[in-house]
Amino acid sequence: MKRVFSGVKPTGHLTLGNYLGAMRQWAAVDQHRADALFCVVDLHALTVEHDPGRVRRLSRQSATLLLAAGLDPELCTVFVQSHVDEHARLSYVLECVATDGEMRRMIQYREKAARERERGGSVRLSLLTYPVLMAADILAYGTDEVPVGDDQAQHVELTRDLAVRFNQRYGQAFVVPRATHPPVAARVMNLQDPTSKMGKSEDVGPGIVYLLDEPDAVRKKVMRAVTDSGRDVAYDRERRPGVANLLEILAACTQGDPRVLAEAYDSYGALKKDTAEAVVETLRPLQARHKELRADPSYVEGVLRDGAERARAMARPVVDAAYRAIGLLPPV
Numbered sequence: 001m002k003r004v005f006s007g008v009k010p011t012g013h014l015t016l017g018n019y020l021g022a023m024r025q026w027a028a029v030d031q032h033r034a035d036a037l038f039c040v041v042d043l044h045a046l047t048v049e050h051d052p053g054r055v056r057r058l059s060r061q062s063a064t065l066l067l068a069a070g071l072d073p074e075l076c077t078v079f080v081q082s083h084v085d086e087h088a089r090l091s092y093v094l095e096c097v098a099t100d101g102e103m104r105r106m107i108q109y110r111e112k113a114a115r116e117r118e119r120g121g122s123v124r125l126s127l128l129t130y131p132v133l134m135a136a137d138i139l140a141y142g143t144d145e146v147p148v149g150d151d152q153a154q155h156v157e158l159t160r161d162l163a164v165r166f167n168q169r170y171g172q173a174f175v176v177p178r179a180t181h182p183p184v185a186a187r188v189m190n191l192q193d194p195t196s197k198m199g200k201s202e203d204v205g206p207g208i209v210y211l212l213d214e215p216d217a218v219r220k221k222v223m224r225a226v227t228d229s230g231r232d233v234a235y236d237r238e239r240r241p242g243v244a245n246l247l248e249i250l251a252a253c254t255q256g257d258p259r260v261l262a263e264a265y266d267s268y269g270a271l272k273k274d275t276a277e278a279v280v281e282t283l284r285p286l287q288a289r290h291k292e293l294r295a296d297p298s299y300v301e302g303v304l305r306d307g308a309e310r311a312r313a314m315a316r317p318v319v320d321a322a323y324r325a326i327g328l329l330p331p332v
């Protein structure tokens, strides 16, 4: 059976982008076809200015939302990154095969570092080494596939490079993983600025649909989405990004095809209305389940406790083997 690993970072409330680009696929497909692990990567949330209490709250909320989205602890392993020491243990060893030039070339590092500097803040060293920790997350489990949105492709590519390099220098220790992306909505764009990603870490904005938004808030955000100056509805990501984004969201929520859907509409108003309703219907069961789970925090805690135990047992032998291979003396 294939091993699958993926994660979400608790730096903000989860969005429709996280759901359509990643979580939905994990619940509908990955957990059924593979031996899958899904992780709330809280160590990664410490790489930018953060509030400790908020990270803790968002970690709990993200775990609850993963379950609300349909991840079933009978089928897959759900856990919190900092509960399993192997991630940090392996990250250090991988830092010894990665180079600083490689890190500085990462697009997300460059964007986030620029944003921090613009705000007058300093850039944490952990932001630079972020992709190495992510590689450790993936490689510690002998992962074959990493289901993610488009924005994570470069990080997974780096993970492959590090795995190959380590294996060549020190002997076969890691499986070389590959990224997989959903057929549509691999990059959901901000409704107010359809040339940039709908991201949870950005400031609250009318262009971001959060998974826990009330139906009326969702409707309002979708109805106010920025479209393009053209009149007809056409699917063209380059020249008509606003309309293409709505068509992709609608397609993802209705199991449709954005090109075919474009033919069915002759006004932006009708497209927006149907998209808004499709999003509301898609989020409805998730929100209902979230409400139930929130009322039962000990259930979620139990899932995370079992998940961490299972994850530890899987990662320990892989990380121990990498320690031996790179030359560290086994404990006596």
Ligand code: TYM
Pocket: 005, 006, 007, 008, 009, 010, 017, 018, 019, 020, 021, 022, 023, 041, 044, 133, 134, 137, 138, 146, 147, 148, 149, 150, 151, 152, 155, 185, 186, 187, 188, 189, 197, 198, 199, 200
């Ligand atoms: P994060 O928390 O930013 O996002 C979690 C998942 O959601 C996807 N995603 C999107 N997909 C489509 N459209 C969007 N607008 C959108 N926004 C987010 C992301 O691609 C991702 O799949 N570095 C990772 C977390 C991570 C990780 C890992 C992932 C750490 N270690 C190991 C996989 C494997 C991140 O920041 O994801």
